[in-house]
Amino acid sequence: MFESAEIGHQVAKKEYKAREPKLRSDLLDAQYALLAKAKRPVVVLVNGVDGAGKGETVNLFNEWMDPRHVRTEAFGPMNDIERERPEMWRFWQVLPPKGRVGILFGSWYTDPILSHVMGHEKKARFAQRLEGIRHFERMLVAEGAVLVKLWFHLSKAAAKERFRALERDLKNAWRVTKDDWERFQHYDEFVAVSEEALRKTSTGDAPWVVVEGSDPAYRSLTAGQHLLEALRSAAGDTPPPSTGVAVAADAVDGRTLLGAFDYTRALSRKKYEEQLETQQARLAKLSRDPRFAARSVVLVFEGMDAAGKGSTIRRLTQALDARHYRVVPIAAPTDEERAQPYLWRFWRHVPRHGHVTVFDRSWYGRVLVERVEKFCPDGDWMRAYDEINGFEDQLVQAGAVVVKFWMAITPAEQLRRFDERKATPHKQFKITDEDWRNRKKWPLYERAVGDMVDRTSTEVAPWHVVASDDKLFARIEVLRTLCDRIEEALRRQAHPGRR
Amino acid sequence: MFESAEIGHQVAKKEYKAREPKLRSDLLDAQYALLAKAKRPVVVLVNGVDGAGKGETVNLFNEWMDPRHVRTEAFGPMNDIERERPEMWRFWQVLPPKGRVGILFGSWYTDPILSHVMGHEKKARFAQRLEGIRHFERMLVAEGAVLVKLWFHLSKAAAKERFRALERDLKNAWRVTKDDWERFQHYDEFVAVSEEALRKTSTGDAPWVVVEGSDPAYRSLTAGQHLLEALRSAAGDTPPPSTGVAVAADAVDGRTLLGAFDYTRALSRKKYEEQLETQQARLAKLSRDPRFAARSVVLVFEGMDAAGKGSTIRRLTQALDARHYRVVPIAAPTDEERAQPYLWRFWRHVPRHGHVTVFDRSWYGRVLVERVEKFCPDGDWMRAYDEINGFEDQLVQAGAVVVKFWMAITPAEQLRRFDERKATPHKQFKITDEDWRNRKKWPLYERAVGDMVDRTSTEVAPWHVVASDDKLFARIEVLRTLCDRIEEALRRQAHPGRR
Numbered sequence: 001m002f003e004s005a006e007i008g009h010q011v012a013k014k015e016y017k018a019r020e021p022k023l024r025s026d027l028l029d030a031q032y033a034l035l036a037k038a039k040r041p042v043v044v045l046v047n048g049v050d051g052a053g054k055g056e057t058v059n060l061f062n063e064w065m066d067p068r069h070v071r072t073e074a075f076g077p078m079n080d081i082e083r084e085r086p087e088m089w090r091f092w093q094v095l096p097p098k099g100r101v102g103i104l105f106g107s108w109y110t111d112p113i114l115s116h117v118m119g120h121e122k123k124a125r126f127a128q129r130l131e132g133i134r135h136f137e138r139m140l141v142a143e144g145a146v147l148v149k150l151w152f153h154l155s156k157a158a159a160k161e162r163f164r165a166l167e168r169d170l171k172n173a174w175r176v177t178k179d180d181w182e183r184f185q186h187y188d189e190f191v192a193v194s195e196e197a198l199r200k201t202s203t204g205d206a207p208w209v210v211v212e213g214s215d216p217a218y219r220s221l222t223a224g225q226h227l228l229e230a231l232r233s234a235a236g237d238t239p240p241p242s243t244g245v246a247v248a249a250d251a252v253d254g255r256t257l258l259g260a261f262d263y264t265r266a267l268s269r270k271k272y273e274e275q276l277e278t279q280q281a282r283l284a285k286l287s288r289d290p291r292f293a294a295r296s297v298v299l300v301f302e303g304m305d306a307a308g309k310g311s312t313i314r315r316l317t318q319a320l321d322a323r324h325y326r327v328v329p330i331a332a333p334t335d336e337e338r339a340q341p342y343l344w345r346f347w348r349h350v351p352r353h354g355h356v357t358v359f360d361r362s363w364y365g366r367v368l369v370e371r372v373e374k375f376c377p378d379g380d381w382m383r384a385y386d387e388i389n390g391f392e393d394q395l396v397q398a399g400a401v402v403v404k405f406w407m408a409i410t411p412a413e414q415l416r417r418f419d420e421r422k423a424t425p426h427k428q429f430k431i432t433d434e435d436w437r438n439r440k441k442w443p444l445y446e447r448a449v450g451d452m453v454d455r456t457s458t459e460v461a462p463w464h465v466v467a468s469d470d471k472l473f474a475r476i477e478v479l480r481t482l483c484d485r486i487e488e489a490l491r492r493q494a495h496p497g498r499r
Numbered sequence: 500m501f502e503s504a505e506i507g508h509q510v511a512k513k514e515y516k517a518r519e520p521k522l523r524s525d526l527l528d529a530q531y532a533l534l535a536k537a538k539r540p541v542v543v544l545v546n547g548v549d550g551a552g553k554g555e556t557v558n559l560f561n562e563w564m565d566p567r568h569v570r571t572e573a574f575g576p577m578n579d580i581e582r583e584r585p586e587m588w589r590f591w592q593v594l595p596p597k598g599r600v601g602i603l604f605g606s607w608y609t610d611p612i613l614s615h616v617m618g619h620e621k622k623a624r625f626a627q628r629l630e631g632i633r634h635f636e637r638m639l640v641a642e643g644a645v646l647v648k649l650w651f652h653l654s655k656a657a658a659k660e661r662f663r664a665l666e667r668d669l670k671n672a673w674r675v676t677k678d679d680w681e682r683f684q685h686y687d688e689f690v691a692v693s694e695e696a697l698r699k700t701s702t703g704d705a706p707w708v709v710v711e712g713s714d715p716a717y718r719s720l721t722a723g724q725h726l727l728e729a730l731r732s733a734a735g736d737t738p739p740p741s742t743g744v745a746v747a748a749d750a751v752d753g754r755t756l757l758g759a760f761d762y763t764r765a766l767s768r769k770k771y772e773e774q775l776e777t778q779q780a781r782l783a784k785l786s787r788d789p790r791f792a793a794r795s796v797v798l799v800f801e802g803m804d805a806a807g808k809g810s811t812i813r814r815l816t817q818a819l820d821a822r823h824y825r826v827v828p829i830a831a832p833t834d835e836e837r838a839q840p841y842l843w844r845f846w847r848h849v850p851r852h853g854h855v856t857v858f859d860r861s862w863y864g865r866v867l868v869e870r871v872e873k874f875c876p877d878g879d880w881m882r883a884y885d886e887i888n889g890f891e892d893q894l895v896q897a898g899a900v901v902v903k904f905w906m907a908i909t910p911a912e913q914l915r916r917f918d919e920r921k922a923t924p925h926k927q928f929k930i931t932d933e934d935w936r937n938r939k940k941w942p943l944y945e946r947a948v949g950d951m952v953d954r955t956s957t958e959v960a961p962w963h964v965v966a967s968d969d970k971l972f973a974r975i976e977v978l979r980t981l982c983d984r985i986e987e988a989l990r991r992q993a994h995p996g997r998r
Binding site (some may be wrong): 038041065081084085086087088089092093095097098099122124125127128131132135136139140142143145169296335336339341342343344347348350352353379380383387388394397398399407 | 537540578582583585586587588591592594597621623624626627630631634635638639641642643644729738774776795835838839840841842843847849851852878879882883886889894896897898
C-alpha cells in the first residue's frame, strides 16, 4: 500500500503559494454548496504514522474551511461512559449530520491496529474487527455519507529524521515525547499491520488515500485536493460513483513509482558468470530439499515488452528438475477460458506440493493490459485487486511461496532492444506492430503498474521490482530473490512459531 | 433463519401432480434458452440437514432437466491431490461454463460448518472462512454467475421421525447408517452453526433459500421454482437484480409463520395475579443483582396496533427502579434524526451498564412499516436486516441482554379491541384512522414479520413471538421470558467458559 508514498513526493514552496489560495476558496465554495444542499454528510478520517503531519493537516482543514460547520473530534483511549457501550457508540455520537463535515482525528481504525500491533489481539480477532468496519462503512455510504479516508505515511528513515528535526527545533521540541520514540520502535509492525488494514478496507465506496507526509506542501495540497473532491461529490445531485477500489489520483507533483525508480544497477560479465553458478546451485539444492516436498512455488513474471522475462525464466528453469516445474505463458484466453470467471485459467495451473509453476505474464494482465486497452469494464479490473489478493492469500495458506517480479526497464532501453531485434534476423519474430503500439501507451502502463504494486504488494506475496536495463544484473537479482524467498519459507516451516 | 421452515409446509399429492408437468417443461425451456444464450452459468448449491431430501432433489433436478448440460458434483472429504492445493481449488475445477448448470451437492459451506460444529475450528476461524466465501461468491456474481443456494431444513422432531420412517421401510433402510444417528446427536449445534453461516452469507447477490424438507411435494416444487427463476434470470438479457438481501418468495403452499401460529393460549385471572407477583418479584431481584452492574438490558416491543405493548411494558417497569430504566417510544423521526443514518436515533439510547432501555417499537420499523408503506426504497429496508443484526451483535458484545418480543394477535382480536376502544370514552384517543388503514394491510405486515423473524432471530438476540390474544397470558409470558433471559445471562457471566 505504501510503495508510492515513499518516493519523496514534493512540491516547491513557490508552487504551493501559487496553488493554495485557489484550493482554499474552492473548499469554501464547496463547503457552502454542501451546506445549502444538506443531502449528504462528509466524514473525514485522519490516520497514519506518527510525525507524518496528521495534526497539521487537521488544523489546516479548519483554517481553510468555515469552522462553524465543521466538527472535529479527536479520539484517545475510551472513558468509563464509553467502555460500557459498544465500541462504535462513541463514533455514532459524533457523526456529522447531512450538509456538514466531520473530521475524526484517530478513528475506528486506531484501536484495532494498535491492539494487534501490541499483541493484545490476534490475527483472527483483528480480521473480525476489520470486517465489522467494512460493514459499518458500507452502511454509512448506503445512508448517503461520503467518506474521505486519509492515511499519512512516512518511510522509516523519514519518520526518524522528522522526529530528530522536531527535537532540534526548540519551538517544536515539546511535540516529541518519550512515548513517541517508544512507539517508533514498533514502526515495522505498525506499518505491516496498517498495510493489511488499509488493503482490506479499501473498498470501492470508501477507498483509502495514502499521502506521503514528509513534504508539508505536497501533503497539504494532496489532502486538500481529496477533501475538495469529496465535498463536491457530496454536494452534487448524483451519488458519488462507486469506483470498485481506490486508485490513487495522479500525484499533485506528477511523480510515479516507476518514474522514481533507480534503473542504473549493472553487473560485469565476470561477476555474472560467478553469481549465475552460485545462485543456480543454490536453487537446485533448495528445490530438492526434503522440506520442499510440503511446499510449492508460484512465480510471476511481468514487465514491459522486451524487459527480458523469457531469458530470465530460462536461467531459472535450468536449475530445476523438468518433472517438477512448468512454464505457463499467458496470452489471450481460449474460448473455454472465456466461459469461466477471470481467475479460472490460473487456478487450473496451481501446482501440487513439490512443484514450481512459472507464469510468463499472469493474472496481473487484468490490471495492466486489460485496464490500459479497455478490454474489460473499469469495474472489472478495479475489483480484481481484491480478488487477486484473495487468490494469492489462498495459495500461501496452502503452502505455496508466491514470488512476483516486475522487470523494470526504461523507455530508452526498450527502444534499443526493439531496434536490435529488428536488425537481428533470428530475433525479428519477437517484435510485432503491437509492441510498437504498446510502447506508445507507456505512461498509462506506468500508472497501472504503480497502482498494481500499491494494491497487491502484500506481506505474504510482495512485489519485487527488479532493475532490468542490465540483463545480467536482472537475472542474478531474480535468482537470488527467489532463493531467498524459498529459503525463508523453509526456515519458517522448521519454526512454525515464527511469523 | 429456520423459523418459517418449521411450520409444516405441505402440498397435496393431487396438486403436485397437477403442477409438476408444467414446472418440468418450463425448466427444460429455460435450460435451453440459457444454453443458447451462453451468457451466464447457473451454480446450484445443495446443502442442509441430513434426511431433508437433498439427494432426492438432486436426482429430481437431473430428471427434470436435460442431464447432458448439467454437471453434478458431490463433495466429500478432500483427497491427496486436493489437500495440496488451496481448499477452493476443487470447486474452481468444476465451475460450470457460461450457459450450463452446475449442481454442487455439498459445497464450500460443508467443511467450515462441520469443522466448527465438531470443535476443530473456533469461532474466529469460522467467521474468517465465511468471509472468504462471501468474497468468492461476490466474485462469481460479478463474473456473471447466478447462484441458487438451497438449504434443506427439518425440525429436530421431523428429522428424527424421518430417520425412523426410513428404517421402517425395508427398501430404504440402508439409507440410514450408524453415522447418521451419530450425526443426529449434534443436531442442535449443527443448526445453530448453520444458522450463523446462512445469516452471514445471505447477501443480496447470493441469497439463501431455506426449504422445509419434510413434505416431498412441497420441497420439490419449492426447489424447482427457485431453480426455474435462476435459469430464467441467467438466460435473460439484463443481469439478475441485486435484491439487497434474500427475502423468501411466497411459499408455494401459501403458509406463513404468523398464519401457522397458535394464538389460543390463555390464563385465568387468578393464575395471572399469582404469576404477576412472582415474576415481578423475580425481575426486581434480578435487576438489583450485583452481577447486573456489569450488564444492561435492551428490550424491544413490536406488534400490530392494539396488541397490548403499552400495558405489558407498564407491568414490567413496575418492577424496576425508575432511576435505572427508560421507555423510548418510537414514532416518526425528528429533523435531527432524519439528517443521520437510520440507526443513529437508536444508538443515542443505548443504555449504560446497570440500566434498562425499553423500546416501544424500534429499529424494526425499517423492515415493517417503512417496507409496507414504502417510506424508503426497497434496497434500504433490504440491507437493514444485516445492519440490525450487526447492531444487536455489538450490543451483546458490550454486555447488553437483547430481548425482542413480537406480540402476536389475530385480526379478529384486533377488531374486537378497536371496537372496544371506540366505545370507551377514555380509550378513544388510542384509535385513529391510521389504525384502520394499517389493518387493511395485515397480509403485507404478516409477510414482513415472517421475513423479519427469519432474518433477525439470531442466537444472541432471538425473537420471542408471544401469543397475545389473551392479554393476561401475554404479560406473564413476557415477564417470565425476560427474567429467564437475564438469569441466563448472569449465569453465563459467572461461568464465562460456557457458551
